[in-house]
Amino acid sequence: MNYDTFVDQVARRSGTSARRAEELTRATLATLTERLTGGEVLDLAVRLPEPLRSPLRPTPGTEAAEQFGAAEFVARVAVRAGIEEPAARSVIGAVFATLRTAVTDGEFDELVVRLPRDYRDLVEPALAPGTTLRRA
Structure with a gap:
C-alpha cells in the first residue's frame, strides 16, 4: 500500500482530513514504537511506505519494549495528538485497521x-474476519 492510500484510509476510518490523519497516524505509530522491541518495530517498518517509517525508528534506548497497558497507550496517543482519550481510542482503531x-x-x-x-x-476489530488473538 502506498503512503497516500494509507493516509486516505485512516482519514476515512477516523472521519478526519488527510492532513490530520497523517498527524494521528504518526502519534499512534510513535506510541506503538515505545511498546514494541526494536526488532519488532523494524519488522513492521519495512512493510510500510517510506514516510511512515520515520515514527517507527527505534533509538538505542528503545531496544526493549516499555511495559504499559492499553489505557496508557490510549493516553499517550491522546497527548501526542492533542485529543481526548475517547477520540484517541477511535483513531487507534482506524490506524490499526489500516495497518492490518x-x-x-x-x-x-x-x-x-x-x-x-x-x-x-484496540486491535481485535482490525483483525481479519474470524481471527482472534491467540495468547500463549
Missing part, C-alpha cells in the same frame, strides 16, 4: 499477539 490491510504475510497478527490481553479492544 497495509502489511502482508501475517505480520500484523504476529504483532498484536505480542501485546497484553488488555489491548484486545
Whole structure:
C-alpha cells in the first residue's frame, strides 16, 4: 500500500482530513514504537511506505519494549495528538485497521499477539474476519 492510500484510509476510518490523519497516524505509530522491541518495530517498518517509517525508528534506548497497558497507550496517543482519550481510542482503531490491510504475510497478527490481553479492544476489530488473538 502506498503512503497516500494509507493516509486516505485512516482519514476515512477516523472521519478526519488527510492532513490530520497523517498527524494521528504518526502519534499512534510513535506510541506503538515505545511498546514494541526494536526488532519488532523494524519488522513492521519495512512493510510500510517510506514516510511512515520515520515514527517507527527505534533509538538505542528503545531496544526493549516499555511495559504499559492499553489505557496508557490510549493516553499517550491522546497527548501526542492533542485529543481526548475517547477520540484517541477511535483513531487507534482506524490506524490499526489500516495497518492490518497495509502489511502482508501475517505480520500484523504476529504483532498484536505480542501485546497484553488488555489491548484486545484496540486491535481485535482490525483483525481479519474470524481471527482472534491467540495468547500463549
